[in-house]
Structures are given as structure tokens and as C-alpha cells.
Amino acid sequence: MTTTVPLIYSFPEFLGVADAVADHVISAQNQTLYNTTDPKQIELIKSRPALLKSSSGISVTQQSPSHSPSQSQNGISNNVTNGGSKAKKDKKIHKKQEVRFKIAISGGSLIKILHQGLLPRQEYIEWDKWDIYFADERLVPFDSPDSNYGQAKREIFDLIEGDKKPNIYHIDEELIDDNQEAADDYEKQLIRNFAKKDSVKLPMFDLLLLGCAPDGHIASLFPNFGEQLREKLAWCLPVENAPSGPKNRITLSIPVICHAARVTFVVEGKTKAPIIRTIMERPEKGLPSSIVNEGAAGRVSWFVDDAALNDLYDITKKKYKFLSFPEPATAT
Ligand SMILES: NC(=O)C1=CN([C@@H]2O[C@H](COP(=O)(O)OP(=O)(O)OC[C@H]3O[C@@H](n4cnc5c(N)ncnc54)[C@H](OP(=O)(O)O)[C@@H]3O)[C@@H](O)[C@H]2O)C=CC1
Numbered sequence: 001m002t003t004t005v006p007l008i009y010s011f012p013e014f015l016g017v018a019d020a021v022a023d024h025v026i027s028a029q030n031q032t033l034y035n036t037t038d039p040k041q042i043e044l045i046k047s048r049p050a051l052l053k054s055s056s057g058i059s060v061t062q063q064s065p066s067h068s069p070s071q072s073q074n075g076i077s078n079n080v081t082n083g084g085s086k087a088k089k090d091k092k093i094h095k096k097q098e099v100r101f102k103i104a105i106s107g108g109s110l111i112k113i114l115h116q117g118l119l120p121r122q123e124y125i126e127w128d129k130w131d132i133y134f135a136d137e138r139l140v141p142f143d144s145p146d147s148n149y150g151q152a153k154r155e156i157f158d159l160i161e162g163d164k165k166p167n168i169y170h171i172d173e174e175l176i177d178d179n180q181e182a183a184d185d186y187e188k189q190l191i192r193n194f195a196k197k198d199s200v201k202l203p204m205f206d207l208l209l210l211g212c213a214p215d216g217h218i219a220s221l222f223p224n225f226g227e228q229l230r231e232k233l234a235w236c237l238p239v240e241n242a243p244s245g246p247k248n249r250i251t252l253s254i255p256v257i258c259h260a261a262r263v264t265f266v267v268e269g270k271t272k273a274p275i276i277r278t279i280m281e282r283p284e285k286g287l288p289s290s291i292v293n294e295g296a297a298g299r300v301s302w303f304v305d306d307a308a309l310n311d312l313y314d315i316t317k318k319k320y321k322f323l324s325f326p327e328p329a330t331a332t
């Protein structure tokens with residue numbers, strides 16, 4: 001394995017990480033929807049949508065999702081949640097390509113970072129243009145404190161202001177006793193949404209947000225789970241006997257993670273310092289995140305606080321520049 005050095009943004013403290021990650025997420029949203037992060041251009045495009053050109057130069061129309069799920073009374077249909085009322089919109093036939101921001105999030109400490117960073121900045125977020133997926137899920141009931149979806153629902157989704165809601169693609173809770181079925185079902189959701197018409201080899205998320213546990217696992221890809229780390233075809237994998245936390249899980253595969261337009265690791269706290277050192281200094285060990293650093297080279301960035309970087313002296317740290325909202329006074 002060659003040594004690929006990803007972009008590492010460092011911050012003195014937790015709050016700095018949360019602010020910068022929020023700016024990074026909103027910048028990715030704006031790049032995806034408007035091909036720019038310049039607020040003035042975005043305002044102009046919003047007032048004159050014809051100005052918006054896709055990267056291929058084709059005009060793109062902002063519109064309601066043609067693939068929107070049908071909904072039950074509580075807004076939950078099977079494995080998809082969306083609080084918006086779309087009945088009327090669904091009747092419209094949209095021929096032009098729709099642009100949506102497709103993001104996959106992890107669980108654990110990342111949810112707290114997003115809670116802290118995104119929720120106070122909802123004025124910059126176009127929730128109704130977001131499709132939110134999970135990089136992995138623990139196979140537990142949604143009301144368990146171990147459920148990634150459950151935690152994200154309580155700490156983020158339930159706190160979204162206004163009636164413009166994202167589409168949220170989570171596992172089918174009824175399948176938590178069958179890892180393979182749960183993984184197959186989630187993969188089918190991805191195929192439905194990413195490969196509707198064309199046969200695409202891999203889904204491409206606009207942004208994939210990953211944490212990294214002290215044992216080196218990312219999403220639910222664990223070090224030494226060689227077969228899973230070598231998977232080339234499946235988009236979503238069942239995980240049994242996970243060495244930490246809930247034993248049964250599903251996870252996106254390495255090829256899917258590496259295919260994302262942007263892969264962003266968010267890591268904070270001194271318990272992570274030893275693993276960060278191994279990831280950055282010993283890529284030949286083949287930890288899951290080292291595989292991603294290599295496989296998505298040029299599209300990977302790390303947002304890390306000084307506590308987690310404690311043991312690392314020999315790397316180039318970069319100062320994060322705020323692109324989509326003013327840098328808060330506390331962030332340095
Ligand atoms: N498919 C898509 O729709 C898109 C995909 N992408 C992908 O995502 C990757 C990341 O994109 P993007 O984040 O826009 O970066 P870019 O690829 O545009 O630029 C990367 C470089 O820009 C600088 N930079 C960018 N943002 C910041 C920041 N907030 N703070 C400090 N420096 C910064 C850094 O170098 P410097 O010191 O020179 O400033 C960095 O090395 C790209 O490499 C590309 O592959 C990007 C846009 C659209």
C-alpha cells in the first residue's frame with residue numbers, strides 16, 4: 001500500500017470541530033445543489049433557477065422527488081421517513097433531472113457533533129433537498145440507545161424546524177433479527193434510489209460522514225474482518241460478532257464508501273489518539289480508514305481535535321476556512 005496523506009483539519013476543541021463540520025456539510029450541500037458555495041451566487045440562482053447549470057452543462061430543475069415514498073399517517077412508510085406533505089407534488093410529472101443532496105451519516109459521537117453544529121444553523125440548510133442514509137446500523141430496536149437511527153432521530157431529525165423535511169432512509173426495524181436480510185433490504189433501498197434507471201455499479205453519495213472508534217472501526221467495518229474489508233461487489237454487508245458494541249450490524253462496503261464524492265472523518269477525544277496515530281503513520285497495517293484514505297485519495301478529509309491528534313507530530317495540519325457561514329468567534 002502506498003502512503004496517501006489526506007487533508008487533516010485540526011481544532012483546539014470539540015466545539016471548533018462541530019462548527020467546521022457544519023460548514024463543511026453545508027458547503028457540500030451548496031456545491032451539490034448549486035455548483036457553488038458563494039452565497040451571492042446561490043441567492044441569484046434561487047431567484048433565477050435557469051442560471052443553474054449542472055456540471056455537465058445541462059440546466060437542472062429543483063423539484064420534489066419523483067421517487068418520494070408513499071407515507072403512512074405518522075409520516076413513516078416502511079424504511080423511509082419524510083415529514084413533508086408531498087401528496088400534491090407527487091402527482092406532478094417531472095421530466096427534468098432533479099438535484100438532491102445525498103448524504104450518509106454514521107452513529108456514535110458524530111451525531112452529537114452534527115447536533116451541536118447543524119441545529120443552530122438551519123437557516124443555511126435546505127432539508128427538503130436532503131436524502132439521508134446511514135453508513136451503518138446496529139441491529140437493535142430504534143428505541144434502544146444503541147440504534148444509530150434512533151439516536152439521530154432524537155438528536156437531529158426530531159429537532160428540524162419548519163415543515164420542509166429530508167427523506168431519511170433507515171433499516172427496516174422488523175428485520176433486526178436477520179443480519180443478511182437487513183443488509184439485503186437496505187441494499188435494495190440504495191439500488192432503488194441510486195440505480196433507478198441506469199445500471200450503476202456503485203451509488204455515489206455527495207458526502208459520507210464517518211467516525212472512527214478507538215478500536216479502529218469505521219461504519220461497522222472492523223479491523224481484521226478481512227473478508228468484509230476485501231468485499232468488491234456488495235453495497236451493503238451483514239456484520240456478525242462485532243467485537244465492540246452491539247454484535248449484529250449492517251454496513252456500507254468499502255467500495256461504496258470510496259466511491260463517495262467526499263469522504264469525511266470526524267474524530268475527537270483523547271481516547272482516539274493512539275488509533276489516529278496508527279492510521280496516519282502506519283497505513284500498511286490496513287486499518288479500515290487507511291484503506292479509505294487510499295481508495296478515496298483526494299476526496300478524503302479529517303476533522304480532528306487536538307486531543308485526538310495528541311500523539312501525532314509528523315503530519316501537516318490545515319486550518320479550516322469557513323465557506324458557507326461566518327466563522328464563529330470560538331472556532332480557531
Ligand atoms: N462530485 C461532485 O459533485 C463534487 C465533488 N467534489 C469532490 O470533493 C472533494 C473535496 O472538495 P472540496 O472540499 O470542494 O475541495 P476542492 O477539491 O475544491 O479543494 C481541495 C483543496 O481546497 C482547499 N480547501 C477546500 N476547502 C477548504 C476549507 N474549507 N478550508 C481550507 N482549505 C480548503 C484545500 O487546499 P488549499 O490550501 O489549496 O486551499 C484543499 O486541499 C474534491 O476533491 C472532489 O473530488 C467536489 C466538488 C463537487
Ligand SMILES: O=C1O[C@H](COP(=O)(O)O)[C@@H](O)[C@H](O)[C@H]1O
Nearest residue numbers: 106107108109110211212213219
Ligand atoms: O459502532 C459505531 O461506532 C463508530 C464510531 O463511534 P464513535 O462514537 O467512536 O465516534 C460509528 O462511526 C458507527 O456509526 C457506529 O455504529
